[in-house]
Amino acid sequence: MTDNSSRSVTVERTSTGRFTATNPRGGTLDFGTGAAGDTTFTPVELLLAALGGCTAVDVDVATSRHAEPSRFTVSVAGTKVDDELGQRLTDLAVTFHVTFPDGEGAERARAILPRAVRTSHDRLCTVSRTVEVGTPVATAVEEG
Template identity: 85%
Template sequence: MTDNSSRSVRVERTRTGHFVATNARGGTVEFGTAADGDTAFTPVELLLAALGGCSAVDVDVATSRHAEPSRFTVTVDGTKIDDELGQRLTDLAVTFHVAFPDGEGAERARAILPRAVRTSHDRLCTVSRTVEVGTPVTTTVAED
């Protein structure tokens, strides 16, 4: 049995203020600063996407086995502040906009949607659980 609990990404600088993150499977995502006209995600936007995406995956798995949604959008909002604790986000809110067309399984999918959202938030979504629990983050400089 292999231990697959470890998670890791590698972040590399591509040019000033721009980076690419690579996961163990070879997937990549580019991000950087919010410079003039730059459309790349910022690290804060990636955090918001991770919050919404984590629960979206959980909820989609639970509901789409009953019916294919006609609309499935998740919005994630927060307020960036700078106070005595430093820069951070407050008032994080994940909002689901999900609709199912009439048909077989749609009523069941609609009925379990609130429970699926709650279960993802309360137990399943590693991202929101990590943020809410307040897991410490350590940073170091490796000696090359």
């Protein structure tokens, strides 16, 4: 049996303030500091995208088997604070905007949408579960 529980990415500096993340399958994503004129995502924006994207994937799988949505948008927001605990985000909110056209399966998709969002948030979405439960992050420096 293969252990499929490990997850990883590699982050490589490409220039001042610019980086590329690479996953084990070879996919890449560029990001940066958000400096003027830089349209790449910042690490905080990537976190927000991961929060929304994780639940979006779960919800899409559950609902689109019944009907194809005519609109499926997830907005994610938070407030950046700097207090005695350091810089962090508070008031994280993930909001779904999903519409299904009339037709076969649409009523079923609409009916299960709230449950699918709740189940993803409460049990399935690794990203939001990790943030809410709280997991220590270890850092290290290796020479070479």
